[in-house]
Amino acid sequence: MGITLQHLNKRFGDTLALDDVSLTFEGAKIYGLLGNNGAGKTTLLNLITNRIFADSGEILVDGEPAADNDNALGKIFMLGEKNLYPDGMKISAAFKAAAILYPHFDNEQALDLARRFGLDPRKKINSLSTGYASIFKLVIALSVHTPYLILDEPVLGLDAQHRDLFYQLLLEQYAEQPQTIIISTHLIAEVANLIEHTVIIREGRILRDQMSEELLSEGYTVSGAANLVDQYLSGRQVISCSSLGGLKTACLAGQPDQAALPDNLELGQLNLQDYFIQLMNKEDRDHE
Amino acid sequence: MIHFDDDRPIFIQIAEMLQDAILSGVYPEESQIPSITEFAVSCKINPATALKGINLLVDEGLLYKKRGLGMFVSPGAREQLRARRQESFYLDYIIPLLKEAARLGLGPKELQTMLERGYADHGNNTATSK
Structure with missing residues (x-):
């Protein structure tokens, strides 16, 4: 079970959008796909769903080649930036169309979710605001029940209350009927606790592909009086530092050395968003 | 709404939250605790993380599983926690x-x-x- 990408390459003109990408999305896990703008996230997701084609390499869905394979592609639903339904179509009609494309689409559930999000199914898709256009897509994504669900920036334009409702509904569904969910988003802090496995992409290459917990245990933070922090830092592998007046916080690689740690310093854990930002900063410096 | 600190892994914080609730009597001995799904949804965490936290308490003998029903607080759990x-x-x-x-x-x-x-x-x- 799973989606396997083997040595994918994709070029747009002079730009190498994906550079020898090999990855596996295993069954029934929640993945986070993180990367800055232009890193290749959407290209990768569009390749998986056959919306665009790789220059070379292969994609397997549950062991079957995905290219032009309706059986394999029917197992995957992708929520993307583009609206794939005709503009003048009513929401209720779009639900019916989704039911034809995806045999496990639950129309009753879609109508119930629309009600919970305050989305009127009699409205036309092109009359929706940015937020409601996102809600419309989310409602379909939550009702299709495919083994693989790809969410590319799922909460674009959603208010805090609706984002919260969406994450709850997604987890409820996942806990009851596990599916593989791939979430690509810039709102890392919001999904950090949801994703079991993190994939970080940069300039078309996979930089990290690891369990989130493992990734975060690669380092730790130390904070306190600057002179004490500096004393602890000397001779250790420092990822980054920030200071405010006489206070300093440092991210370090490896495990804390309890014996050498002064009493007045606070130990902390890396969080996913900080980890991501530090990693990007480090890559920027390394490639200058 | 439950908020997590940045300083420790989430599953540890789930385990501590449960220990606190057992100690204060929110979940009395022999009573059922919420399901993995309920923990995951209300804390907005991956169900695998919730399970990992709950399993810490199972390993310590503070919780036990009733097949087909869910997780229950072990007899003596409160006293064990208090002593610890x-x-x-x-x-x-x-x-x-x-x-x-x-x-x-x-x-x-x-x-x-x-x-x-x-x-x-x-x-x-x-x-x-x-």
Whole structure:
């Protein structure tokens, strides 16, 4: 079970959008796909769903080649930036169309979710605001029940209350009927606790592909009086530092050395968003 | 709404939250705790993380599984937790208290006075709420 990408390459003109990408999305896990703008996230997701084609390499869905394979592609639903339904179509009609494309689409559930999000199914898709256009897509994504669900920036334009409702509904569904969910988003802090496995992409290459917990245990933070922090830092592998007046916080690689740690310093854990930002900063410096 | 700190892994914090709830009697012995799904949804965490936290308490004998029903608080769990917390009270509370007191320039006498004041203000209250 799973989606396997083997040595994918994709070029747009002079730009190498994906550079020898090999990855596996295993069954029934929640993945986070993180990367800055232009890193290749959407290209990768569009390749998986056959919306665009790789220059070379292969994609397997549950062991079957995905290219032009309706059986394999029917197992995957992708929520993307583009609206794939005709503009003048009513929401209720779009639900019916989704039911034809995806045999496990639950129309009753879609109508119930629309009600919970305050989305009127009699409205036309092109009359929706940015937020409601996102809600419309989310409602379909939550009702299709495919083994693989790809969410590319799922909460674009959603208010805090609706984002919260969406994450709850997604987890409820996942806990009851596990599916593989791939979430690509810039709102890392919001999904950090949801994703079991993190994939970080940069300039078309996979930089990290690891369990989130493992990734975060690669380092730790130390904070306190600057002179004490500096004393602890000397001779250790420092990822980054920030200071405010006489206070300093440092991210370090490896495990804390309890014996050498002064009493007045606070130990902390890396969080996913900080980890991501530090990693990007480090890559920027390394490639200058 | 439950908020997590940045300083420890989430599954540890789930385990501590459950221990606190058992200790304070929110989940009495032999009662059922919420399901993995309920924990995941209400805390907005991956169900695997919730399971990992709950399993810590299973390993410690504080929770047990009833097949097909869910997780229950073990008999004696509260007493076991109380004994353990009493043991770690010195390290978890007294040592940090002394460190902070030193930073503030408070000596043994002042601390003694404050402890007495604390008992006078809240002592009965905390003694009966156990």
